[in-house]
Amino acid sequence: MESDILKNKFIRIYNGESSSIFRFCFLRTSDKEVAIDLMQDTFMRFWNSLSRGGKEIRNERAFLFAIARNSITDWYRKKRTLSLESLAENSEMDVEAFMNTPQKEEIEMAHEAKFLMEKICELDPLYQHVIYFRFVEGLGPKEIAEILGESMNVVSVRIHRGIKQLRSVAGYDEKKHEK
Structure with a gap:
């Protein structure tokens, strides 16, 4: 029963925030495929946090953006050849x-x-x-x-x-x- 509540909560949050998280990731990477991967990684980490329990997440949106920001930082560390400025250069x-x-x-x-x-x-x-x-x-x-x-x-x-x-x-x- 509790897992159904968690699933419904996750689905509700995913439906409400996925496009914002995608836009944030896309803005930082200028690559749709990478942005999709980072968005998926963000929601996987979010699901893991929800399902583990522990600390209560008071602001899901802020928590998601923090996860996304950390995922993007990790991605940039792995791919140093890309830069934030590539968005501006991409005609x-x-x-x-x-x-x-x-x-x-x-x-x-x-x-x-x-x-x-x-x-x-x-x-x-x-x-x-x-x-x-x-x-x-x-x-x-x-x-x-x-x-x-x-x-x-x-x-x-x-x-x-x-x-x-x-x-x-x-x-x-x-x-x-x-x-």
Whole structure:
């Protein structure tokens, strides 16, 4: 009976979070197959944690992103030839795969999304993750803090500074006019 409850919980969480975890993995690897493998690895590790019991998982989403981040780090250690910047260099990148953009939206929206994702990759690494989690995944500072193991205050400051840096690298600086 308890295993049925665990299975149902896992299925519910998988159905709700798998696309977000895939997008996160795809953004970091620029390879659909690798992203799928990393997503599967993330959910296997999550299942193992659920089935073992032990510590209660208070925020499943934050826990999943932490597992995914660790899986990506492990993957990069094994494959040093790939880099986070390959996303920006990949001209055949499928923006719809990680932005979940409906096909009927304007082509301009896809180009703007691609442009902004490229600019996020140019940010200082301290800001890349917080900007991605905040604006692509829609997480709040508290969830981001749990994922990154930082305080909410640190995350809020990084979001603010990351937005400022993103505006600068994207050419959206607000210039104050002198009289």
